[in-house]
Amino acid sequence: MAMESLKTIIIDNYDSYTFNLLQLWDTKDLHNVVVIRNDQFEWEYFQEHVLPYFDNIIISPGPGRPENPKDLGLVGPLLEFQRRELAHDRVALPMFGICLGFQAIGWTFGAKVSHAARVVHGRLSLINILEDARTRNGDSPYGDILDDIPTNIWATRYHSLVVDPKSLPECLQVTATCWEDDADILALRNTPPRLDKALSDSNENSLRNDSVHMKPPTNHQYTEGCEASLPYTTLMAFRHKVHPIYGVQFHPESICTEYGRKMIDNFHNITEQWKRNVQYQSFAHQLPEHISQLSVVSLTGLNPSSSLPPPPQDFNTNYALVAEKIWNGSDGSLDTQSLFKMLQQQPGASQSIAFLDSARQSSPYCHYSFLSVNNAFTMTYSTLHHETRISSPDNNSKSRSTSIYTLPPQQKILSYVSSFLQHFTHVPVQGIKSLPRNLNFRGGFIGYIGYEMKRETLEGYITPIKQRCACTEHETETISPSSLGCCQCTLEPDLALHFVDKFLAINVKEGSIYAICIVNQDQQRQNLLDDRADVLVGHTLEHAQGWLQSLKRNMYSISKAKISKSLSPPKILCKKDAWHHNEMATAEEALETSNRFSPSQIFTPDVDRSQYIPAIEEAIRLIGEGETYEVCLTTHFRRNFGVLSPTSLIELYFSHLRRRNPSPFSAFLSFPATGLTVLSSSPERFMRVNAQGIVEMKPIKGTTARVRDCCCSEHVAGERECKRLRQQRDKARAQDLWSDVKERGENLMIVDLVRNDLAHVCIPNTVTVPKLMHVESYETVHQLVSTVRGKQRSDADPIQTLAGCFPPGSMTGAPKLRTVEILDELEGHINRGVYSGCVGYFSIGTADNERGQCTSDFSVVIRTAVVNARKEVSIGAGGAITFLSKPDAEWNEVVLKTESVVPSPSVRSFIASNRSKSAPSSPLL
Template sequence: MRSLLLDNYDSYTYNLYQLISEACGVEPLVYKNDEISIKEISKLLSEGVVDNIVISPGPGTPTRKEDIGICQSVLTTCKEVPILGVCLGHQALAAINGGRVVRAPEPVHGRLSAVQHTGHPLFADIPSGSGQGFEVVRYHSLVVTDLPDCLESIAWTCGGHHAVRLQQRGNTDDDDGHQERCSTADPIITKEGREAELIMAIAHKSQPHFGVQFHPESICTKFGFQLLHNFYTISQCYIGHTSISRVLPDPPMEGPPGRSLPPRPWPSIHTAPAVGRLADQDPLRLVWRCLPGLLSKVAVNKTSGSELLFSRLLKWEKDTFWLDSSATDRGRFSYMGGKGGSLWKRISYRLHASSSKTPQDGSKLYPESDAPHSSSHHSRTGGVVTEEDSLGMVRETCVSSFFDYMTELIAGHSLVASESDAKGLPFNFWGGLVGYLGYELKAECGGQNAHTSPTPDAAFFLADRVIAVDHLHGDVYVLALYRSPSPQEGIGALSSRQILSTDLTSAEPPTSIMKEDALHWLKIAMKELLALAVIGDHGSALESTSLNSSDVLIKQSHTHRDTQLTSKVQKHDVVSIDSECSPSNVSSLVPPFHLRHSKEQYMANIEVYRQALHAGESYEVCATTALERPHAPEPSLLYSTLRRLNPAPYSSWLSIGGADGLTVCCSSPERFLSLDRGSVLEARPIKGTAPRRPADPVEDARLAAELAGSEKERAENLMIVDLLRNDLGRVCEVGSVHVPGLMEIESYATVHQMVSTVRGLRREGTSLVECIRAAFPGGSMTGAPKIRTMEILDACEGHARGVYSGSLGFISFNDTFDLNIVIRTAVISQAYNVVNKPESGRQVQRRSSSAEVSGSSHDIEGGQDSPSERFASSSRGASDGCSGQLQSDSWVSIGAGGAIVVQSDTGSEYEEMRLKARALLQATGLCDGLHGPAIVDDAAAPYQRVERVMSRGTF
């Protein structure tokens, strides 16, 4: 028996897909509510292709045609077909038959309720009543009331609703093996009274139509599997036959999900289409060498060794990258590289200019019943790819989408690896693409092309030369790729004696120029690395006659710089961010940051988001803004400071050459998505943040415990976990998506975070690009449902997010990838001029000092200029910045934000946004020479950035 699953543009539909597949044994057909006609559905039913219909949840209201689509016709036309409506589908069933759908006493999103039922067959073998174990997750703002005679209520809430609690690690005795470490005993907070008996399920008295208000597919709903199995059983009985010919193969794992995934052999014998070799392209070969323990010979401390390697070999130049696991206890490997190599390219992509008609006044978005829904009008906009190789040759190409371009690029770079490669390299990045996907690429993932980003919408290097660092063992690897038609396998690992003694001009078996180039670079890189090791072992030039004195000074000067910076960071512990930096201590040449949205506008946007939540348009909205200023700190100093102040497992330095002069200084703690050689996909969404107080261990522990027990943060996290399960469910094997870590607290240098882990086994034949596209943008930066919520954000934010909120990392030619979420990041652009605005004669009433970062603000005494005005007046005669540390004609932007849910307090959300910018402001302030964080002035800035005129196709 097979189901037709109608998707109302929800972000949990593929959780239903997975659950239906497991419960019924056959994967359902999935259509969006505007891409199939009632005639086509009738044909599927009459031909026996499908036997029943499931209507998904979704945003909006069942009385709005744009929200419910074809589902209205299905409910009125398919009267003899078993139909199950979930949430919005449940409400549509009631509305079509004359029931009332009204606003609930209060919206309930990501919270649980006990349910009592009548014993209807839909609830067979499911307990009933408070304390009996049947707890369900609810995501809704509307409820069904006043049922007509043809409908009956078969389940309702008993008691209130509460946040989820977690069981301790260890084995669980879940009801059906499909929930993971969720517990509903001993609720944190319970709402009673008006919530006592809300309708949670209905049934038609004469037709096989049923509806449930709750979400059986949520990770924390009990007996969801049993409910879907019951619907399958009802469908069998009603139709009078069983369709056992279309059954799934055995599940890919034994026992309940949540414990482990058996990885597939690598490489897979069923390669995905994007991994295959193009007919006109020779495969790639890999040459590499490991230098055991080298990092410990050059390191001053845990994190300085890799920075020394980067500084010595790549020198912070343009067109360099450093995927930097600066929090080495959570990130084992770092990767770095630069321009050069026969395969190297700089790749940028710009979407065609936005033609969106998204309303710019967010307050007018959501009248009670007629808000527009444009999900059916999303189109792939396409854009221009610009490639520049190491010789400076430039090529521009119009493409239908960047994801399609990446698919073709990867297909043309098939890597042939040896057994020694697979066994000898403990990490996944063997060369490939390194760069970022900007947030505006949502336009190619179902979202709108609402705003034009001043920075490229995607930028990558094709990196054919890589240095990898193993922080666990202290080993350093050098790797190079080259293209070779030779049928022999990759050259694999070579000994240092072989490489260092090889005369590449001597008579040896003929090799291609590309192979010679790769071997030559390997030789040079190893010499540089071994020279650093010699300096580390001997400590002076007198003991190493083959090295000149400048080589000896590298480590000494680096040690001095590291010691100075560490001392400075320690002296200005993150706790000191809460202390005020008086105007007299601030150089008049240091420009203040200003908010892209003023404090008042940011808080007004939050109120619009809350209205959308109450109207049923969204469950959670991830609001963002940016703190921006002209005259950026010197990029290498800023990143070097940031990685010490706020070490993180997904930190990154990305310096992109070309016209834009873009540099990304990232200290992200969050993984967006990764794929390993065993085809295991993993997401690690973060939702829930609290400040740290490392100088006060008792207070620090209290803040962590408060975060762990926060009802609001748990609701936020649960919603995003369910969203990520959905995104992985689109591309993973049935039954493989699971949550091994739910709402765990991780502590970083400046904040505590609530983190969950979602994993699944990639479906055979699915390319890695399809996996990325299915989940992009990361749900922790959008909210849920993703498509509708992004529309809300587009209207209120009014600006492109750019690099911020996107993803940065590597896509390896060995069919793996690891991408972060771009948060806790400064983006420095050289593509702007900064000019003073005409004098307005305005009276500045207040400024934001470092004190306001932690929530306090201070009026400026009469006659005292704001930081913005002092900078404006001084900059008329000096544009070189502060003490030579600030670059003229540059712009720095720090994105920050937070998730808005029904329980959000507007003022607290503003402070959380400022908290997330804290480490970046502190690092910038240290670079500026201040005794605290950089100044933030929330008055209107007296300067503005002027974008350099450029073609949308130019990088």
């Protein structure tokens, strides 16, 4: 780009894709770009104090429609102003409108915006660039946005509305259209699928985009059952015949659109030419600081070469880490459950448990499990009361005391967590030269951030009145066991984090075990909430050494008793074979299958099928109106179990959930101060920040069951043939998932959303998609998974990085803000709680990695049971609704997902036998 001082303002219509545009700039040019929200200023102020500093304008996509003044904010009067200026032969800045921006330009100049004959979200079309677009003569001295781009390109579309070509005013000229055909389906049929057998991520730092080259089909065809029954085209781009004003209906910033960058380059070149022609001078040669600072995301001071490690810093002198390998995997693997029990018998052990369990040993995401049963302190938080509770062990270490602090207005709890963790960087490691590179947690926070934390992280979100806490006792409440759970805020806090300073790290591949302890020799306390609270983290060296010694002694005693049967999921055996051998695991499976039950029989859903289906239909209607593109609708299934002791929950986790659904991000967390326990078997990574500052997100969208049924009844010749047939069908199913445009659409929408989130917290043009929609196969399901990465900004830490992307886009849909507001209504303002949030860690930064900075890894809370102080077990489940959704199938998906967590018949009897005599009896257990 040869435009040294060209200054661009991007106006964001609260679309979740706007920030992807920044990825189309070179980092060194971004200081000339400012992104503002469409409601950030009154128009008059903007016109006088902001606009004159710029050379051109980009108007973003967005939910809603141009006729609605709220959807456009200041874009409405801006466009009207531009139109009037041109009508009076005055100078108006070059403009480029995208999707809603395109529709808004068309509407301002007199075109009609109507419902599309075919609603398209997250699908690719072949755009046909009309030859006229290339001719520079006519009345306009300027080139076109689509210059020097092949005649047919793939582009992503997210729209329900269209500019009616018949209504296009004389001054606008069509430059591109597309056929409403099924070119994407046909092209996918001729493209080899991405089936990740090995599931390996060879280079976790790679920032290269995946490329799937789809060959365009030769003519326009329609697949059977497709709603496009007639060949017709849709308007995809126009330009002003005289002035440098352009618009495209598709999304140049989507990962799947070709030549997006070229379009932005063209716009810059056009603007330069225009500036020369009209001799335009903006207010200043460079953007002054007070204007740059208006940007929603600061785009100044981004260092394009910040892959270099920061200058070495002094060791942390307050804290150190003592670590020792206390078990060598070659001696055999220890059974995790026995290890758990052993830790609990150690002095000082409590029911305050943090266990991040890489339960799916074969997964490439599984390196270490982290286990702690005595934490330095635990903090919980309520967004509605702005209230933090901090509980730490009392002197006798068995009991805990809790203090309550109210945060000042406007303060955010995650900012405190972030500044607290800053005391824990460059911590020197002792007792061992260095810890393995992939042992990423070195002490720090382990816990969850619940979905309602969106009230403090999602910009522009205002908590609806209906969600305010109705509890009157709360303010005067004193902490006592009886007052626990007086309201939802204490029953299921919006955030709960243990600070872990003494734990085991278990290498799940080798079976080796490290014991790690933070040392704080002077027992200095650390400030947590400015000067409101201080906490004690870390132990004396003598304590740490004593702990290590006693662990080592105990390791050998349990090793004699228990050498692990490694966690392998039930094998598939032919039925004949299973019955013949009376194979236990298979028999149990068969029992479960024959006893197929619906979770709604034992758990009560917040909304049942008859209420859920209308909510799906409403979501589909809103998509058709252009209000949203994808809605991740969810509900909860609940059941009160009367009594569930802490021990029985641990038992339940190991014997049921971990066994039935071993997943890479399994977790068992218990928070005795609130009586809350989380049992998770999540397969989905939300966000990880590694020691090199690479941020990774791995959204899952698109799930299909694996073919696991025995085919013997189909008279196949023997077990071998049965297996071959099953594998063949299973592969075909994976292939179908890969090429299913509905599933791909869901995935692409979230990939583009997640890229947008990352563009806020990473150097924008480092945001890449190293894996785009690969099929990953687990025991029971194939899933369509994408990997999105970026390099964290040097001024951000993992907490700010996570907050900038929270709540997880795969649990909201897109565009995030509007869709979250829609979901609040559709889900009746019922809290999602822990479900839909994230579980994981923020680790301290140790000096043995080159940056010495904090790291993190969080999963999305799905396939998870949450047990509260009232012994109510809740399981959230849902799925992404798109315009192509079939309500019945979506409900079945919810039930299927719940069934992966809900106790199986055998576990039901387990709970029954563990229930105390006084507990209310249940007819089903």
